Amino acid sequence: MKICLVDEAGDLGAVAFPPRQNDQPVLVIGGLFLDVANLHDFTEEFLHLKSLYFPNLPYPSQMPLDRILVEVNGQDLRRNLTRGTRNQSRHAFGFVDRTLGLLTG
Numbered sequence: 001m002k003i004c005l006v007d008e009a010g011d012l013g014a015v016a017f018p019p020r021q022n023d024q025p026v027l028v029i030g031g032l033f034l035d036v037a038n039l040h041d042f043t044e045e046f047l048h049l050k051s052l053y054f055p056n057l058p059y060p061s062q063m064p065l066d067r068i069l070v071e072v073n074g075q076d077l078r079r080n081l082t083r084g085t086r087n088q089s090r091h092a093f094g095f096v097d098r099t100l101g102l103l104t105g
Contacts, residue, residue, distance in 0.1 A: 005032045009074060045102055053095040
């Protein structure tokens with residue numbers, strides 16, 4: 001059996017006229033299909049990456065599954081990749097690279 005995680009990015013409700021510099025005039029909807037047999041391992045590996053690269057996010061507790069509740073913001077990753085310091089850029093690229101590796105591996 002397969003499951004699907006659907007998520008969105010962007011916020012068309014926030015686009016001003018005239019548009020501001022950080023407006024996101026595109027709404028993207030994506031889905032990730034996983035075999036249920038792989039769900040546990042995939043979840044553990046992703047949460048490990050999240051806690052490795054973002055240990056200071058406001059997680060509600062030390063329970064591993066509580067790391068699901070706090071989002072890594074794509075806007076922050078984009079900013080660090082394009083305008084961050086060298087270390088911020090490398091950090092963001094490392095997280096994106098390892099996450100994509102998890103998705104393709």
